[in-house]
Amino acid sequence: MQQLLASFTVTEWLPPVSGADSGFRNKAKMVVLGTAQQPVLGIPGPDGEPVNLCDCPLYPADMQQLLQRLQLFVRQAGVPPYRVDKAKGELKYILLTRAQVSGEFMLRFVLRSTEAIPRIEQQLPALLHEFPAIKVVTVNLQPVHMARLEGEQEIWLAGEQRLREVFNDVPLYMRPKSFFQTNPQVAAALYQSARDWLQPLAPTAIWDLFCGVGGFGLHCATSSTRLTGIEIEAEAIACAQLSAAHLGLENVSFQALDSTDFALGNAALDVPDVVIVNPPRRGIGATLCRQLSAFAPAHILYSSCNSQSLARDLAAIDGYHLQRVQLFDMFPHTDHFEVLTLLNRID
Numbered sequence: 540m541q542q543l544l545a546s547f548t549v550t551e552w553l554p555p556v557s558g559a560d561s562g563f564r565n566k567a568k569m570v571v572l573g574t575a576q577q578p579v580l581g582i583p584g585p586d587g588e589p590v591n592l593c594d595c596p597l598y599p600a601d602m603q604q605l606l607q608r609l610q611l612f613v614r615q616a617g618v619p620p621y622r623v624d625k626a627k628g629e630l631k632y633i634l635l636t637r638a639q640v641s642g643e644f645m646l647r648f649v650l651r652s653t654e655a656i657p658r659i660e661q662q663l664p665a666l667l668h669e670f671p672a673i674k675v676v677t678v679n680l681q682p683v684h685m686a687r688l689e690g691e692q693e694i695w696l697a698g699e700q701r702l703r704e705v706f707n708d709v710p711l712y713m714r715p716k717s718f719f720q721t722n723p724q725v726a727a728a729l730y731q732s733a734r735d736w737l738q739p740l741a742p743t744a745i746w747d748l749f750c751g752v753g754g755f756g757l758h759c760a761t762s763s764t765r766l767t768g769i770e771i772e773a774e775a776i777a778c779a780q781l782s783a784a785h786l787g788l789e790n791v792s793f794q795a796l797d798s799t800d801f802a803l804g805n806a807a808l809d810v811p812d813v814v815i816v817n818p819p820r821r822g823i824g825a826t827l828c829r830q831l832s833a834f835a836p837a838h839i840l841y842s843s844c845n846s847q848s849l850a851r852d853l854a855a856i857d858g859y860h861l862q863r864v865q866l867f868d869m870f871p872h873t874d875h876f877e878v879l880t881l882l883n884r885i886d
């Protein structure tokens with residue numbers, strides 16, 4: 540990271556933050572492999588043989604237990620795993636998300652078609668009886684084979700519409716299609732740092748671009764801050780709005796829009812004193828960098844999961860000094876990490 544930022548003068552490097560190195564993941568994305576009689580939840584191995592990941596120590600013990608039970612569930616429901624090579628079968632993935640605060644789960648079956656839904660529904664009551672912590676159950680339909688795991692259509696089978704999480708004192712909600720950080724302990728520390736860094740700056744207006752369910756903005760806003768959150772996924776925006784209501788924040792506007800389009804449309808209007816950006820791995824891109832440089836908010840808080848695109852974007856934003864950098868070990872046992880940076884406008 541220091542090499543990537545070698546061309547910038549950084550005033551403060553804060554010590555890295557890490558969390559537990561096992562049992563930390565709140566999301567399992569399991570490929571369903573094997574056969575209907577002997578399903579395996581995991582990933583395809585290098586030799587093509589299924590690798591079972593139900594007891595992967597990255598997941599908390601209750602999640603491992605539920606994953607084992609889900610393997611049996613698939614067998615009992617008689618749903619054939621989808622075979623990419625033959626373009627046959629029904630069940631592509633099982634996506635399981637756990638709320639740290641309650642140990643409650645959201646369970647999603649990614650299916651090729653609706654064909655197997657009645658068999659899943661038939662087995663569900665027994666599963667829910669055995670695991671009352673399962674609060675949301677859906678089917679996602681992904682009829683085509685493509686890199687994107689999930690399709691557009693989500694069908695609710697049982698339970699509630701969303702899972703509730705709490706980071707620090709902030710309630711956050713997860714719905715099937717909303718992005719949510721996968722390491723709750725480190726994510727809570729990340730949001731708390733953002734809040735601690737911005738508090739002395741007492742911003743009157745904040746834009747939280749690529750806001751997801753609102754974690755950054757909701758941590759950093761007070762009742763007197765004007766908070767605008769922008770996110771492309773409407774389900775995430777619905778979650779952010781719900782959190783804001785629970786927090787009693789009235790001066791907020793969360794909108795489902797493209798962040799660059801929003802900035803292009805608003806640059807001349809109402810420039811906030813702080814812009815938070817937390818984009819996907821590709822970064823914020825040249826157009827948004829130009830736009831930020833042009834309307835020049837006093838501070839930019841950039842949190843990134845990809846140091847390469849972060850370094851590229853920082854080089855493309857003109858007129859700022861890199862005040863502070865801190866690494867968060869959000870993805871233990873990998874080369875990836877989250878980086879939080881604070882940029883101050885050079886006046």
Ligand SMILES: C[S@@+](CC[C@H](N)C(=O)[O-])C[C@H]1O[C@@H](n2cnc3c(N)ncnc32)[C@H](O)[C@@H]1O
Nearest residue numbers: 718749750751754770771772797798817818819
């Ligand atoms: C790394 S996640 C961060 C989400 C959130 N800040 C958080 O802390 O959970 C990036 C988010 O950007 C959203 N996104 C992707 N492309 C976007 C775009 N063009 N405009 C706005 N949001 C976008 C994704 O849906 C995702 O929620």
